[in-house]
Amino acid sequence: MDDLERQLDLECHLKDALTRKQAPDWFEAKVLAAAARETSAPAGFWQRLMAGARLRWASAVLASAAVLASGLAWQHERAVRERTEGEAAKAQLQLALKVTRVKLRKIGQKLDQMERN
Amino acid sequence: MRIACWLLIALLPAVAQELKLPPGLDKLADKATETVDVTMDQSLLQLASKFLSDKDPDEARAKKLVAGLKGVYVRSFQFEHPGEYDQSDLTMLRAQLKPPVWQRIVGVRSKKDGENAEVFLASDGNSVTGLAVICADPKELTIVHIIGQIKPEDLRDLGGNFGIPKFEIGGSHKSDSKEE
Amino acid sequence: MLAAAMAVESEPGAKTNASTFTDVLRANQSMVFSIAYHFLRDRAAAEEVAQEVFLQLYRNFDGIRREQVTFWLRKVASNRCIDYVRKRKVHAAVPLDDVPEPSVSGQPDDLLLNRKLQALVASLPETPRLVMVLRYQEDLMPDEIARVLEMPVRTVKSHLQRSLAMLREKIGRSMGEIR
Numbered sequence: 361m362d363d364l365e366r367q368l369d370l371e372c373h374l375k376d377a378l379t380r381k382q383a384p385d386w387f388e389a390k391v392l393a394a395a396a397r398e399t400s401a402p403a404g405f406w407q408r409l410m411a412g413a414r415l416r417w418a419s420a421v422l423a424s425a426a427v428l429a430s431g432l433a434w435q436h437e438r439a440v441r442e443r444t445e446g447e448a449a450k451a452q453l454q455l456a457l458k459v460t461r462v463k464l465r466k467i468g469q470k471l472d473q474m475e476r477n
Numbered sequence: 478m479r480i481a482c483w484l485l486i487a488l489l490p491a492v493a494q495e496l497k498l499p500p501g502l503d504k505l506a507d508k509a510t511e512t513v514d515v516t517m518d519q520s521l522l523q524l525a526s527k528f529l530s531d532k533d534p535d536e537a538r539a540k541k542l543v544a545g546l547k548g549v550y551v552r553s554f555q556f557e558h559p560g561e562y563d564q565s566d567l568t569m570l571r572a573q574l575k576p577p578v579w580q581r582i583v584g585v586r587s588k589k590d591g592e593n594a595e596v597f598l599a600s601d602g603n604s605v606t607g608l609a610v611i612c613a614d615p616k617e618l619t620i621v622h623i624i625g626q627i628k629p630e631d632l633r634d635l636g637g638n639f640g641i642p643k644f645e646i647g648g649s650h651k652s653d654s655k656e657e
Numbered sequence: 658m659l660a661a662a663m664a665v666e667s668e669p670g671a672k673t674n675a676s677t678f679t680d681v682l683r684a685n686q687s688m689v690f691s692i693a694y695h696f697l698r699d700r701a702a703a704e705e706v707a708q709e710v711f712l713q714l715y716r717n718f719d720g721i722r723r724e725q726v727t728f729w730l731r732k733v734a735s736n737r738c739i740d741y742v743r744k745r746k747v748h749a750a751v752p753l754d755d756v757p758e759p760s761v762s763g764q765p766d767d768l769l770l771n772r773k774l775q776a777l778v779a780s781l782p783e784t785p786r787l788v789m790v791l792r793y794q795e796d797l798m799p800d801e802i803a804r805v806l807e808m809p810v811r812t813v814k815s816h817l818q819r820s821l822a823m824l825r826e827k828i829g830r831s832m833g834e835i836r
Contacts, residue, residue, distance in 0.1 A: 370825055371793065376767070377774035378794040381694050383686040384704055390513070391682055391708055395715040442524075449517065449525035456515040456551045457539055460621045460635055463612050467594045470585050510701040555701060 385462045389455035396448035495548060496573050496609070496622055499566035505554045505618070508561045513553035519625075522546055538634055546625030552618075559591070559615035567613055570620070571595075574609055591615040605632060678718050681726055682711055688727075688795070689734045695790045696738040698779040706737045713737075731795065732805050735787050742783055773831070777824050784808075785816040792817060 506512045517525065522543050529540040543549075554562065574581065574597045583596035592614045599607030605627045612619040627635075689710050693703035710733050714721070721729055778789050784806070791802045799817065803810040 370821060370828075373770055374774055374778075374789070374793040374824070375796070377771040378691075378695050378778065378790060380687050380691040380794060383690040383707065384700070386513070387686055387690065387704060387707065388679075388682055391686075391711045391715075392679065394708060394712055395678070398712065398715070443528075446524050446528040449521050450528040452515050452517060453522065453525040453529075453539065453543065453549065455513065456517065456549050456621065457542075457635070459513060459515075459551050459553055459619065460610070460623070463594070463610055463619055463621065464596070464635060467583060467585055467596065467610070467612075470587070470592075470594065471583070474585070511704065557701070 386455060386458045389451070389458045393448070393451040393455045396444075396451040495550065495624065496570065498550075498552065498620070499563075499569045501563050501566040502552055502620070505552075505562055508556060509554035510557050511553075511555040513551055515549065515551040517549045519547045522549060538631075542627070542631040542635065545627065545631075546623060548622070548624035550620075550622035552620045554618045556616045556618075561616070562613075562618050564613075567611060570611065579607070579609065605629070608632065608635075678715055681714070681718075685727065685730050686711070689730055691794055692731065692734045692790055693738055693741075695775065695778065695794055696786055697741065698775070702741060706734070706741050710734050710737055728805065731791065731797075735791070735805060738787065739783050770828070773828060774824065777827060778820075781820055781823075785820045788813055788816040789820050 506514070526540050526543045529536040529543070531537050531540065556562070573579075579597045579599045581595055581597050583594070585592075585594045587593070592612075594612045595610065597607075597609040597611075598605055599609075606625070608621075608623050608627060610619075610621050686707065690703055690707040693706040693710075694700060697703050697706065710730060713733055714726075714730065778786060781789065787806060788802055791797045791805060792799075797805070799813045800810050802813045806813070
């Protein structure tokens with residue numbers, strides 16, 4: 361076998377040896393759970409509102425608007441927070457169920473194997 | 478590395494009770510190279526359920542399962558070397574999974590690779606109220622603990638049949654223990 | 658935010674087209690995990706590195722074009738692998754000539770040969786190791802590897818040639834001629 365053939369053979373073996381491995385069973389669920397935990401609440405609505413506030417006149421109107429806005433802002437923040445926490449909880453649940461399924465499936469396979477033997 | 482998973486599903490007839498996890502378990506995370514730690518009470522489960530889609534088959538199934546649950550707890554540890562966890566912790570755990578509430582329905586033990594797995598079911602006489610699975614391998618320990626009503630079809634969906642023989646809710650049954 | 662990142666609707670000109678983060682994760686998790694695994698030869702470490710790569714992707718998802726995701730993942734995975742090793746000093750750089758031969762001798766056998774090759778590749782210094790993984794796991798050509806690792810093509814080719822020569826010599830000595 362000449363050098364080129366040997367080279368090609370080695371490269372073939374290397375491709376075989378370095379073939380992609382399957383990621384662990386619940387890798388995807390773990391990443392999603394970690395990503396969900398990273399998601400943080402946005403900057404406060406009040407901070408954004410006050411940073412833009414320049415009006416000095418009609419303080420009563422402003423006050424009324426502020427009361428109304430704070431109620432809406434609170435609702436908005438709550439909704440965003442709930443969504444964030446909900447997605448995180450969903451990811452955690454999916455991770456837990458995945459772990460459960462994998463383990464129970466392995467037990468089943470082990471039982472089947474033993475019965476066959 | 479294998480992940481040690483303790484799958485405990487505890488369900489009490491009248492009031493759902495969490496299994497008391499041995500104190501040694503908390504310290505395992507420091508020794509483990511990898512840990513999965515999920516703690517979800519009923520309110521968190523309900524919150525998660527709101528975000529499960531009815532259109533996705535997997536999520537719809539999960540939503541159906543979660544509807545009757547009161548708690549889901551998972552502790553899973555992977556270790557670099559064998560012998561990192563204490564068998565006495567498992568003994569303490571198993572002591573809580575005894576009749577009349579709990580029945581061990583599957584026990585698989587492999588001397589060859591040191592893997593052990595047990596499945597326990599709890600019932601109130603009418604339905605399955607808890608599921609506990611302990612998977613204890615040399616470099617892996619997994620505990621899953623689920624509290625709540627689990628319908629037979631949800632149980633099948635969760636883990637398939639896995640050879641649970643003739644399990645009768647509320648009746649006597651023969652535990653299917655196998656060893657190789 | 659997670660829902661938004663995970664369910665981006667397809668819009669004209671959208672950077673990520675119709676792919677969601679979950680789709681990308683699902684499609685590429687084995688690739689990223691394998692790069693880390695073949696580099697580090699440690700499943701737990703590979704999982705840790707792979708998770709960090711995807712979390713970094715998640716943080717930057719909106720700014721990456723869909724057609725660039727694979728390149729981005731390979732690049733970040735490569736960098737993370739190197740960082741991991743350097744931070745932990747897991748694998749000191751070993752001159753190629755000093756890499757030990759496989760300790761088990763015997764008749765050539767596919768499985769045994771694969772393991773030996775994996776071990777030999779993992780014992781290479783960091784950069785040649787990465788070059789070999791990208792070449793033979795990902796089937797990238799030298800110019801593509803050069804772009805991923807940000808090095809000259811001739812450097813990539815040099816790493817490949819030296820690594821192959823070393824592997825052939827060491828495998829040949831311990832297991833007989835590679836057929």
